[in-house]
Amino acid sequence: MTTLQTVFAKAKADNRAALIGYLPAGFPSKEGAVSAAAALVEAGCDVIEIGLPYSDPLMDGPTIQDAVHRSLTNGTRIADVLRTVEGVAATGAATLVMTYWNPIDRYGADRFARDLASAGGAGTITPDLTPEESQPWRDASADAGIDTVFLVAPSSTEERIEAVAACCTGFVYAASLMGVTGARETVNVAAEDLVKRTRAHTDLPVCVGLGVGTGAQAAQVAAYADGVIVGSAFIRRILDAPDEAAGRASIGELARSMAEGVRTRA
Amino acid sequence: MANEGSILTAADLAGNGVHGDDPDARGKFGIFGGRYVPEALIPALDEVAAVYAEARNDARFLREFDHLLRTYAGRPTTLTDVPRFGEQAGGARIVLKREDLTHTGAHKINNVLGQALLTKRLGKKRVIAETGAGQHGVATATAAALLGLECVIYMGAVDCERQALNVARMKLLGAEVVPVTNGSQTLKDAINEAFRDWVTNVDTTHYLFGTVAGPHPFPEIVRDFARIIGVEARRQILELTGALPTAVCAAVGGGSNAIGIFHAFLGDQDVQLHGYEAGGHGLASGEHALTLTSGSVGVLHGSRTYVLQDDEGQTIESHSISAGLDYPGVGPEHAWLKDSGRATYHGVTDDQAMAAFSLLARTEGIIPAIESSHALAGALELGRELGPEATILVNLSGRGDKDMGTAMKYFNL
Numbered sequence: 001m002t003t004l005q006t007v008f009a010k011a012k013a014d015n016r017a018a019l020i021g022y023l024p025a026g027f028p029s030k031e032g033a034v035s036a037a038a039a040l041v042e043a044g045c046d047v048i049e050i051g052l053p054y055s056d057p058l059m060d061g062p063t064i065q066d067a068v069h070r071s072l073t074n075g076t077r078i079a080d081v082l083r084t085v086e087g088v089a090a091t092g093a094a095t096l097v098m099t100y101w102n103p104i105d106r107y108g109a110d111r112f113a114r115d116l117a118s119a120g121g122a123g124t125i126t127p128d129l130t131p132e133e134s135q136p137w138r139d140a141s142a143d144a145g146i147d148t149v150f151l152v153a154p155s156s157t158e159e160r161i162e163a164v165a166a167c168c169t170g171f172v173y174a175a176s177l178m179g180v181t182g183a184r185e186t187v188n189v190a191a192e193d194l195v196k197r198t199r200a201h202t203d204l205p206v207c208v209g210l211g212v213g214t215g216a217q218a219a220q221v222a223a224y225a226d227g228v229i230v231g232s233a234f235i236r237r238i239l240d241a242p243d244e245a246a247g248r249a250s251i252g253e254l255a256r257s258m259a260e261g262v263r264t265r266a
Numbered sequence: 267m268a269n270e271g272s273i274l275t276a277a278d279l280a281g282n283g284v285h286g287d288d289p290d291a292r293g294k295f296g297i298f299g300g301r302y303v304p305e306a307l308i309p310a311l312d313e314v315a316a317v318y319a320e321a322r323n324d325a326r327f328l329r330e331f332d333h334l335l336r337t338y339a340g341r342p343t344t345l346t347d348v349p350r351f352g353e354q355a356g357g358a359r360i361v362l363k364r365e366d367l368t369h370t371g372a373h374k375i376n377n378v379l380g381q382a383l384l385t386k387r388l389g390k391k392r393v394i395a396e397t398g399a400g401q402h403g404v405a406t407a408t409a410a411a412l413l414g415l416e417c418v419i420y421m422g423a424v425d426c427e428r429q430a431l432n433v434a435r436m437k438l439l440g441a442e443v444v445p446v447t448n449g450s451q452t453l454k455d456a457i458n459e460a461f462r463d464w465v466t467n468v469d470t471t472h473y474l475f476g477t478v479a480g481p482h483p484f485p486e487i488v489r490d491f492a493r494i495i496g497v498e499a500r501r502q503i504l505e506l507t508g509a510l511p512t513a514v515c516a517a518v519g520g521g522s523n524a525i526g527i528f529h530a531f532l533g534d535q536d537v538q539l540h541g542y543e544a545g546g547h548g549l550a551s552g553e554h555a556l557t558l559t560s561g562s563v564g565v566l567h568g569s570r571t572y573v574l575q576d577d578e579g580q581t582i583e584s585h586s587i588s589a590g591l592d593y594p595g596v597g598p599e600h601a602w603l604k605d606s607g608r609a610t611y612h613g614v615t616d617d618q619a620m621a622a623f624s625l626l627a628r629t630e631g632i633i634p635a636i637e638s639s640h641a642l643a644g645a646l647e648l649g650r651e652l653g654p655e656a657t658i659l660v661n662l663s664g665r666g667d668k669d670m671g672t673a674m675k676y677f678n679l
Contacts, residue, residue, distance in 0.1 A: 055581040058458040059304045102565040106579030153306030179466040
């Protein structure tokens with residue numbers, strides 16, 4: 001298993017930011033998710049986040065909602081998510097699961113952490129699990145040897161950033177804007193300030209997500225962040241493609257341009 | 267009593283020192299409640315909690331709220347004895363708390379007036395809200411019009427169609443109604459969409475949450491603004507009968523009308539508290555909203571509570587003939603009252619509710635909301651159990667005018 005620590009150490013040695021791609025399990029199909037993720041890895045993604053589809057994704061915008069809805073309609077189960085993780089981890093990318101809390105809660109925190117580690121997963125990102133409620137999950141993850149990533153936001157106070165960062169291992173996820181997931185015309189300027197504020201409280205890498213959709217934006221963010229997270233822009237391309245092969249080609253092209261961006265850092 | 271001084275005092279809101287009072291610092295009622303939301307919303311929730319903590323102890327705020335409740339909402343609402351209806355309930359004395367007589371026709375007005383005042387105190391000029399049947403949407407649009415706030419209501423596209431009249435009312439009141447077309451296109455999806463708006467516009471906007479669910483501090487705030495129902499009813503029933511009731515009955519969807527009337531009686535250990543959930547087509551059919559009576563503990567809409575969910579934590583869509591009870595979650599304080607045994611929760615099917623709806627209309631000349639009819643159906647059964655010596659206080663949470671379309675179809679009128 002490739003760990004987040006390995007990824008960020010290597011990126012640092014190369015004087016570049018890491019590129020992190022998000023795709024939901026079961027999208028565009030159960031098998032198609034693994035090959036789409038493999039296309040991202042081949043194009044230069046260092047880390048893949050596999051989304052665990054949930055019925056009530058309240059921090060996701062229309063693009064991810066659409067993909068997740070299709071995945072659930074296709075009958076995606078947690079076993080499929082774990083199989084997807086296994087397939088993606090085999091490509092050599094550090095593989096995370098991004099999920100709302102309730103599916104883990106229901107599955108059992110200890111059991112999920114163990115099963116994810118067995119599948120070769122490197123950790124989780126849990127956007128609706130606050131530091132106050134996170135202890136059981138951090139304990140389970142530590143026991144299983146996987147990382148826990150939580151989010152800070154532009155609205156976060158210094159105290160909150162400190163509390164969230166203290167719960168993170170692997171990296172801290174800085175949400176670039178106040179809003180839901182989705183590509184935007186420009187990446188919010190608040191992101192740079194948030195990264196700066198977060199660094200004051202942690203030595204962990206700080207990665208920026210929400211709103212990044214082009215290679216140029218990736219380069220901008222890479223100038224101040226340790227990692228650039230991209231989700232909706234890939235999903236949009238898969239949704240717009242006539243078939244899975246065309247979708248893979250299209251996201252490969254975008255990922256290559258972003259991989260270049262994180263190496264340019266401008 | 268009802269005309270002396272303030273209807274609602276700081277003491278009424280400060281808790282009565284018994285089970286079911288304020289949640290702990292993390293917003294927990296026992297293991298239930300809390301906050302499971304994106305970090306971006308935490309500062310806004312903290313702000314609402316802090317401003318409310320001041321407001322509930324501020325005599326001027328309470329006077330203002332009290333003034334609106336009296337002169338605008340039409341409080342206090344009366345109690346009504348319904349002996350002809352009670353004949354069908356084993357001869358038990360049934361007494362209704364008439365929230366249906368408030369302005370806009372349901373208990374929802376109490377919470378929206380309180381939160382609209384809170385919005386002003388927060389210095390915000392825009393409110394958003396979710397609505398299922400449209401009752402909370404209409405109430406929110408009403409309070410927004412009264413206090414000059416911009417208002418956007420999220421409503422499932424399916425519900426917009428079912429409740430076209432309420433959509434028109436909201437528009438007439440100056441609100442923008444946004445049909446939500448994702449997910450099941452009902453209340454839970456409207457809540458998701460309202461949260462998405464809130465996280466985007468939190469600087470200018472207050473999310474005027476409509477029930478005692480959601481992340482802390484909403485379960486506490488909505489409860490407190492609904493507590494006037496029980497505070498009045500307890501005084502009134504003592505005046506009317508000289509004793510506390512044997513039992514208090516209320517319908518439970520998210521649970522705001524029930525918590526509102528239950529709360530004043532929590533310390534009265536001899537008073538039974540009964541909540542009635544929507545049984546839809548019955549438990550076996552899988553088409554119901556029996557969250558407390560058949561659900562399991564999970565997290566939905568920012569709160570740990572009972573949820574209708576599958577074995578992997580995916581929310582199961584609920585069903586009820588009454589849009590106001592058609593919700594797969596429930597307020598965390600109800601989850602706590604259930605587990606502690608202080609309140610008991612039951613299911614009432616669509617058919618049982620509609621029979622009670624019709625019975626109250628024919629025997630007493632009151633057309634209840636279908637939501638409230640679930641409590642009436644529960645009272646019929648409970649009365650037969652408890653016998654003629656019993657007094658049963660039922661929260662008639664709303665009137666049935668909005669339900670005439672459903673009634674025409676159901677009864678072939």
